[in-house]
Amino acid sequence: MAKQATIYDVAALAGVAPSTVSRTFSRPGRVNAETAARVREVAAELGYRTNRIAQALTTARTGVVALTVSDIGNPYYLEIIRGAEAAASAAGCTMLLSDSRESARHEQQVLERTLPLVDGLVLAGSRMSDTAIRAAARQRPVVVLNRVVTDLPSIAPDHALGARSALEHLAGLGHRRVAYLAGPEASWADGMRWRSVLETGQQLGVKVTRLGPYPPTVAGGSRAAQELPAATGAVVAYNDQVAIGLVRGIQQRGGRVPDDVSVVGFDNIFAADLVLPGLTTVAAPAREMGARAVETLVSREGRTYERAMVLPTRLVVRGSTAPPRRKSTSPA
Amino acid sequence: MAKQATIYDVAALAGVAPSTVSRTFSRPGRVNAETAARVREVAAELGYRTNRIAQALTTARTGVVALTVSDIGNPYYLEIIRGAEAAASAAGCTMLLSDSRESARHEQQVLERTLPLVDGLVLAGSRMSDTAIRAAARQRPVVVLNRVVTDLPSIAPDHALGARSALEHLAGLGHRRVAYLAGPEASWADGMRWRSVLETGQQLGVKVTRLGPYPPTVAGGSRAAQELPAATGAVVAYNDQVAIGLVRGIQQRGGRVPDDVSVVGFDNIFAADLVLPGLTTVAAPAREMGARAVETLVSREGRTYERAMVLPTRLVVRGSTAPPRRKSTSPA
DNA sequence: GTGAAAGCGCTAACAT
DNA sequence: ATGTTAGCGCTTTCAC
Numbered sequence: 239m240a241k242q243a244t245i246y247d248v249a250a251l252a253g254v255a256p257s258t259v260s261r262t263f264s265r266p267g268r269v270n271a272e273t274a275a276r277v278r279e280v281a282a283e284l285g286y287r288t289n290r291i292a293q294a295l296t297t298a299r300t301g302v303v304a305l306t307v308s309d310i311g312n313p314y315y316l317e318i319i320r321g322a323e324a325a326a327s328a329a330g331c332t333m334l335l336s337d338s339r340e341s342a343r344h345e346q347q348v349l350e351r352t353l354p355l356v357d358g359l360v361l362a363g364s365r366m367s368d369t370a371i372r373a374a375a376r377q378r379p380v381v382v383l384n385r386v387v388t389d390l391p392s393i394a395p396d397h398a399l400g401a402r403s404a405l406e407h408l409a410g411l412g413h414r415r416v417a418y419l420a421g422p423e424a425s426w427a428d429g430m431r432w433r434s435v436l437e438t439g440q441q442l443g444v445k446v447t448r449l450g451p452y453p454p455t456v457a458g459g460s461r462a463a464q465e466l467p468a469a470t471g472a473v474v475a476y477n478d479q480v481a482i483g484l485v486r487g488i489q490q491r492g493g494r495v496p497d498d499v500s501v502v503g504f505d506n507i508f509a510a511d512l513v514l515p516g517l518t519t520v521a522a523p524a525r526e527m528g529a530r531a532v533e534t535l536v537s538r539e540g541r542t543y544e545r546a547m548v549l550p551t552r553l554v555v556r557g558s559t560a561p562p563r564r565k566s567t568s569p570a
Numbered sequence: 571m572a573k574q575a576t577i578y579d580v581a582a583l584a585g586v587a588p589s590t591v592s593r594t595f596s597r598p599g600r601v602n603a604e605t606a607a608r609v610r611e612v613a614a615e616l617g618y619r620t621n622r623i624a625q626a627l628t629t630a631r632t633g634v635v636a637l638t639v640s641d642i643g644n645p646y647y648l649e650i651i652r653g654a655e656a657a658a659s660a661a662g663c664t665m666l667l668s669d670s671r672e673s674a675r676h677e678q679q680v681l682e683r684t685l686p687l688v689d690g691l692v693l694a695g696s697r698m699s700d701t702a703i704r705a706a707a708r709q710r711p712v713v714v715l716n717r718v719v720t721d722l723p724s725i726a727p728d729h730a731l732g733a734r735s736a737l738e739h740l741a742g743l744g745h746r747r748v749a750y751l752a753g754p755e756a757s758w759a760d761g762m763r764w765r766s767v768l769e770t771g772q773q774l775g776v777k778v779t780r781l782g783p784y785p786p787t788v789a790g791g792s793r794a795a796q797e798l799p800a801a802t803g804a805v806v807a808y809n810d811q812v813a814i815g816l817v818r819g820i821q822q823r824g825g826r827v828p829d830d831v832s833v834v835g836f837d838n839i840f841a842a843d844l845v846l847p848g849l850t851t852v853a854a855p856a857r858e859m860g861a862r863a864v865e866t867l868v869s870r871e872g873r874t875y876e877r878a879m880v881l882p883t884r885l886v887v888r889g890s891t892a893p894p895r896r897k898s899t900s901p902a
Numbered sequence: 903g904t905g906a907a908a909g910c911g912c913t914a915a916c917a918t
Numbered sequence: 919a920t921g922t923t924a925g926c927g928c929t930t931t932c933a934c
């Protein structure tokens with residue numbers, strides 16, 4: 239790591255003042271074309287690269303934005319990450335991605351480490367309390383993803399509508415009893431989904447029960463399969479991983495999906511279209527959400543902001559849902 | 571965001587010199603216990619937090635290490651990321667994760683953005699040339715993962731041995747012709763695997779052919795299924811995603827795995843145990859590799875380093891491999 | 903053990 | 919358009 243050239247080195251060799259070198263790079267246009275050309279030439283010769291740290295110290299901007307996800311192993315975040323990355327890159331920022339491992343405590347730690355280094359923060363699927371989130375927002379601009387926090391820029395799919403569409407779909411198929419497999423208690427999305435399932439159930443005359451909570455993973459879904467009451471004919475799972483685990487669990491003990499039980503998940507992860515049967519699921523515009531979040535972040539120079547941005551969801555119907563089997567009839 | 575307190579504020583209120591405040595935090599022990607206590611108290615009162623940027627400017631250390639992966643959607647990296655994160659966290663560092671999207675060009679761009687901000691770099695599955703990697707290593711300490719670059723600290727599974735074990739397994743089952751489904755041309759691992767498959771094939775009297783390259787994804791594997799010669803009875807795929815896509819493709823056009831064709835993958839991703847049949851695959855100690863990489867990075871204060879660290883792989887046999895079907899015999 | 907003072911490399915008034 | 923001059927907040931000799 240050879241000693242890096244500084245603006246002073248370039249200035250000396252180019253016969254100009256350091257500030258001119260600085261302007262050449264940080265404020266082109268504010269400097270004569272010829273001078274700039276010479277400076278750039280000398281800079282190239284010396285291999286000069288502006289020291290981002292020093293720059294950050296004076297401008298109080300690092301050009302880094304952080305994205306925190308609740309579990310980097312959750313494929314749902316994949317498209318969010320990609321969208322966010324693209325937006326960050328387009329804005330000339332570097333994205334710092336971190337994993338809060340489904341733990342408020344760990345999330346807090348991560349924030350403590352990253353906050354001082356970044357210009358802003360996107361919290362996707364935060365497991366912290368609103369209070370803790372607001373505290374973070376007092377230190378750096380924060381955009382909340384997948385959740386709505388009053389008075390903070392929030393972007394979320396319409397969890398309630400999504401859950402409603404899932405239940406309507408099942409009711410439309412003729413199901414009159416539906417189980418909801420709950421996800422992490424700290425998940426805001428889980429709360430929204432469950433409440434909406436419950437309400438919609440009442441409206442449609444569908445009896446709804448809540449099981450869990452289960453870890454938001456395939457393993458969690460498998461466990462749910464063990465505990466599923468025998469009579470259950472339809473299930474709405476917290477997310478696709480749980481749904482996939484459930485289907486597997488049911489199949490392993492000899493049950494059939496959708497013949498014996500219909501299953502719908504949330505998120506429309508890639509694997510939902512890979513499993514057999516394909517998983518009926520509530521899709522959200524993840525990539526767009528990721529992009530919008532960082533756009534909101536970088537464009538937001540400390541101003542007030544519009545109300546929460548709630549994005550539409552879409553029910554993707556695949557093979558995991560079907561009309562209930564008539565109780566008294568044996569299979570074909 | 572409210573103006574942060576500085577060491578000067580703390581110093582003034584505590585009645586000591588700024589340098590003492592600095593020492594209290596960066597060099598405890600070099601300051602009297604009582605003084606330190608008072609300083610800490612005042613600091614807490616003022617909500618003082620050391621400015622990492624300013625600190626970085628003087629010490630030339632940011633406390634951030636970068637991990638670049640070739641595709642963040644590749645589950646293989648999941649455990650690498652987790653291992654690396656744990657190690658970074660243990661070393662008191664923040665990890666900056668970035669995705670090079672299977673493109674040398676994009677990887678280069680990412681490096682340009684991140685290099686100036688980090689103390690070191692782990693390149694996992696780099697798609698750049700050795701030359702480009704060495705150039706990066708001249709700017710910051712670099713550890714190469716999943717690949718061996720001469721004269722650079724490298725950590726990689728024994729790709730060659732892994733490929734050999736896969737082929738031996740198939741040969742042991744009685745296969746005499748094996749197809750290798752190639753991955754990205756820029757993948758060092760792909761080169762190692764193919765060469766080893768080829769060599770082992772010659773030694774064992776197994777006829778080996780190479781197909782592809784295919785994108786290292788499930789979709790890539792599906793495509794491979796279309797193009798697979800009818801006679802193929804055994805396949806070694808570049809990685810598990812390709813293998814899974816292949817199996818699906820075969821199944822969709824009515825073929826059976828392992829009855830008609832045996833398939834083995836690489837990496838032992840989570841899904842390998844989820845698909846039906848379970849995927850036989852070559853597993854590597856991914857998490858450990860991730861951890862070792864950042865440990866090597868942070869412990870390496872500019873010193874020379876030992877030779878490439880090559881880690882053992884392990885063949886995990888599941889349901890996707892079986893003896894070849896006797897040509898003339900019809901299925902049971 | 904503690905203080906004074908000189909930078910780290912850059913940006914940003916202000917002056918010319 | 920360019921040069922001069924202060925800092926940004928911290929660490930680090932060097933004295934005391």
